[in-house]
Amino acid sequence: MIKWVWKNYRFAIILVIVSVLSGLFIIGQMTKEPNYQKIVVHEGDSLWSIAMKYGDHHNMDYNEFVKWVEQKNHLASPVIKPGDKIIIPVTAVNKKHQVAYKEE
Template identity: 45%
Template sequence: MIMSKESIIFVGLFTVILSAVILMLSYTSSGQELNQYVKIEVQQGDTLWSIADQVADTKKINKNDFIEWVADKNQLQTSDIQPGDELVIPLKKKHQDAYELATVR
């Protein structure tokens, strides 16, 4: 069975539109997910390890898992962070002043 030119165009256009909608929904949901977490501003002398030390000690989280999570969610290419950088860390906002540890893995 040979498809007409109009049918091929319709299927192609439908595929492109469906792909765009799926891409937009996945992008939007990942952004909303990160809004649930605490955002910090990197201070002079901070490293991923020093931030991991602060969180890991109080929340009993593996430091390597913490650093991997932060690097992944913040799309860090290297472990270098600079004062003024904003990082999302795996502490979920429960309400304005209370936080709970997020699932890291």
Template identity: 40%
Template sequence: MKKLWRNYSYAIILVALCMVSLVVIKINVPSSPSHYMTITVSAGQSLWEISQKYEEQHGLSEIEFIKWVEKYNGISGDNIFTGDNIIIPIDARKMEVKEVQNLASY
């Protein structure tokens, strides 16, 4: 066993680090944009306003929210227009549950 460790210790450590890295990446990287909510931009709305409107649901700072939206929608510098459909970092499945709970409370 010592001989095996001595000969392959670097390779074993490298493989272990790769496996840990993959687990961390899998946890932190969203699996699919389809799980996120898509909204239609209204007249005069900015990413800043959208961030503030949904701040309780996304849990990001406004700057983090804007950067995320720009990255996943392929836009830059708050270039959104009325009628654009954009993906925002809110789990659509959780929002559906909240909407059903709100309807049930009436």
């Protein structure tokens, strides 16, 4: 019986298996959160100044940026201190493929 099913429907069986695996892969990729950049807060930094500094690297207005950072980093207020490490909504750069980078 199994040989008969395989002989007559092997193309359909393979197609179903490939479709299910492809669907699982796509769902896994869609639910994967981007690798966001983690930065260290310096003297004089605020969430607003950081939002302005990285303005070209995110598609949010400054208020959305600040709210996102507060939520993602579980901050009770927008006040940050030098030495704090925070995640910002800017995709992290893979340093292995980076030619040169100078942070100002």
